[in-house]
Amino acid sequence: MFYIIGLGLGDCKDITVKGLEIIKKCDRIYLEHYTSILTCGISELENFYQKKLIIADRDLVEQSADTILEGADIEDVALLVVGDPYGATTHTDLILRAKDKNIQFQIIHNASILNAVGCCGLQLYSFGETVSIPFWTENWKPDSFFNKILCNYQRNLHTLCLLDIKVKEPTLESLTRKKKEYMPPRFMSVAEASQQIVEIINKTICDITSNSLCIGLARVGSETQEIAACAISHMTEVDLGPPLHSLIIPSSVLHPLEEEYINQFKLS
Amino acid sequence: MFYIIGLGLGDCKDITVKGLEIIKKCDRIYLEHYTSILTCGISELENFYQKKLIIADRDLVEQSADTILEGADIEDVALLVVGDPYGATTHTDLILRAKDKNIQFQIIHNASILNAVGCCGLQLYSFGETVSIPFWTENWKPDSFFNKILCNYQRNLHTLCLLDIKVKEPTLESLTRKKKEYMPPRFMSVAEASQQIVEIINKTICDITSNSLCIGLARVGSETQEIAACAISHMTEVDLGPPLHSLIIPSSVLHPLEEEYINQFKLS
Structure with missing residues (x-):
């Protein structure tokens, strides 16, 4: 399953309970890190989740979407984004690619600006x-x-x-x-x-x-x-x-x- | 402290971690129940929070705001609303009343339509x-x-x-x-x-x-x-x-x- 999880706008505790539960079970977790930023750092997020994050910069999200989606048909992969998942067109594009590959996906909403x-x-x-x-x-x-x-x-x-x-x-x-x-x-x-x-x-x-x-x-x-x-x-x-x-x-x-x-x- | 906490749009797990932590410590918790609805019922929310909720209908929120704010200067009182706290003008009005009474307040955002x-x-x-x-x-x-x-x-x-x-x-x-x-x-x-x-x-x-x-x-x-x-x-x-x-x-x-x-x- 492929998840896009909104982190909200403030710090690590602005994620939803549902979002956090999903992160806990994921095999690979990307943090989108160029369309917006949180007020807390990456290590604070990693400590809170007790999980390692892979930084997804512009190049990775826009040009290597296949890398992110790889194996998401058999594993659980999440992309974490600041605000709400539908705030950027690149995320919509990722969902369409997941559909093309017959990968199931779920969106976890959150507050955005x-x-x-x-x-x-x-x-x-x-x-x-x-x-x-x-x-x-x-x-x-x-x-x-x-x-x-x-x-x-x-x-x-x-x-x-x-x-x-x-x-x-x-x-x-x-x-x-x-x-x-x-x-x-x-x-x-x-x-x-x-x-x-x-x-x-x-x-x-x-x-x-x-x-x-x-x-x-x-x-x-x-x-x-x-x-x-x-x-x-x-x-x-x-x-x-x-x-x-x-x-x-x-x-x-x-x-x-x-x-x-x-x-x-x-x-x- | 007076809190207005957004519940998001889906079920009980769409609350943020921060919002849930606040609910756990609150002395009185109102659930606003007329501008929008969740897909889960009140008893499901109460079970999930392990807390009793007071239903805040239109009359209570619009005409008895003082009842909701009573004691919020010394106790922790929360109003839970579906979606985001700023989705309805009555909530803005409540915040102004809290300020008038020198009651501190905090807003916990969430996804809205x-x-x-x-x-x-x-x-x-x-x-x-x-x-x-x-x-x-x-x-x-x-x-x-x-x-x-x-x-x-x-x-x-x-x-x-x-x-x-x-x-x-x-x-x-x-x-x-x-x-x-x-x-x-x-x-x-x-x-x-x-x-x-x-x-x-x-x-x-x-x-x-x-x-x-x-x-x-x-x-x-x-x-x-x-x-x-x-x-x-x-x-x-x-x-x-x-x-x-x-x-x-x-x-x-x-x-x-x-x-x-x-x-x-x-x-x-």
């Missing part, structure tokens, strides 16, 4: 399309995500912005070589995301200005979770500490309960 | 605003939800439709009496939801027709989960068994991986 973001007090049913904000380079500054934020805003919907993660990204120079070299991991902060948004706002005439409210979230679902609400221009200087961060551009019209809840996070 | 819906293979980041479809009566047929589905559709976004639940709803006749009488619980099926949608489509000229694809989901996250994909007109006759059901109106343009994944659920 898509629902845990409710911790800021905005109603989950008032969110529009989720957007991803990519790291800009000097010559590559894609801004199509901002148009989606605007569309949501004009329909009185909040936007959750997922911020870029670069883990085990090959350096540009090494792409043509046989031996890949990797850049140090980078996680976009709410300040960096806001800086890019302000840059877009400065050359656009639209309903969202740099004075518009935004909400920064860090390490949602963990014990060190932090939330701050302020103007987008102010957020460019806010430090919410270690990753992962997310940013919300709320609708201009808030429900009174949302307003009251967010007040507790407002920076002066 | 908002992310578990990824099990149908549609990409979670391609969903627009979530809508709720209410039970119609002979004289009350609100259809504003359909406009939101259309807006999503025109932006190439999928729509998750949450289907109405009526648990412990007072009868109209008993509202003016001292002693409330309650209607039997009702859970909208994908067939009923589709019937209402077809009725709206029949008097509207729009991009969505009764031949458009929809996806019905039942008991998502449980072992008896069922998914079916077919035309909306066909879904009016599909029986996916016991509650809870949800319905998706996908975007007209699907990603090849979405298309491939959904094919396995297509009814002939």
Whole structure:
């Protein structure tokens, strides 16, 4: 049997009882380690499970799926992923491959940022399309995500912005070589995301200005979770500490309960 | 301390390890029992926790929040909710009341339909605003939800439709009496939801027709989960068994991986 088990967002105890029971009986356990991260380290997970983990980096999951699935028709193999198993398309792809090979599979759900973001007090049913904000380079500054934020805003919907993660990204120079070299991991902060948004706002005439409210979230679902609400221009200087961060551009019209809840996070 | 603990979507083992540890030490444990349901019963939960549960119905949660919070400054009190704690505004309201009373609180996240819906293979980041479809009566047929589905559709976004639940709803006749009488619980099926949608489509000229694809989901996250994909007109006759059901109106343009994944659920 092949299992994809969501680990939730915080530490090792955010796994479900069902998920933990499955891990205990598995012959091989992979830990997906590039689309998101937990606030605890790998050795802490291994101690808690009393099992050895195999780190599944981008190359392994995207290019060597067959290695992960090998023997899963007769053994129990699990892939552990931060958040919920359906948070990344590569996992959907893995399930299709398992089906092709007549390998049975089971999915163990867990919290992901898509629902845990409710911790800021905005109603989950008032969110529009989720957007991803990519790291800009000097010559590559894609801004199509901002148009989606605007569309949501004009329909009185909040936007959750997922911020870029670069883990085990090959350096540009090494792409043509046989031996890949990797850049140090980078996680976009709410300040960096806001800086890019302000840059877009400065050359656009639209309903969202740099004075518009935004909400920064860090390490949602963990014990060190932090939330701050302020103007987008102010957020460019806010430090919410270690990753992962997310940013919300709320609708201009808030429900009174949302307003009251967010007040507790407002920076002066 | 006051805890709101998400139970996830399936059975008693979908609680997180952290959530279970907290339950074990709590002095009083409420089970919220009207915004959603698990596939297992209350006695199964009590056996699994080895703890007695207090059923928190709509009246208790909405009108007697102080009863739930009583003593939570010196004791440990938990409210268990199906899915994730932030799935309903009444829970946000409870947290604000706890803060007002200087009662510390902790939220234990879990999977909810908002992310578990990824099990149908549609990409979670391609969903627009979530809508709720209410039970119609002979004289009350609100259809504003359909406009939101259309807006999503025109932006190439999928729509998750949450289907109405009526648990412990007072009868109209008993509202003016001292002693409330309650209607039997009702859970909208994908067939009923589709019937209402077809009725709206029949008097509207729009991009969505009764031949458009929809996806019905039942008991998502449980072992008896069922998914079916077919035309909306066909879904009016599909029986996916016991509650809870949800319905998706996908975007007209699907990603090849979405298309491939959904094919396995297509009814002939």
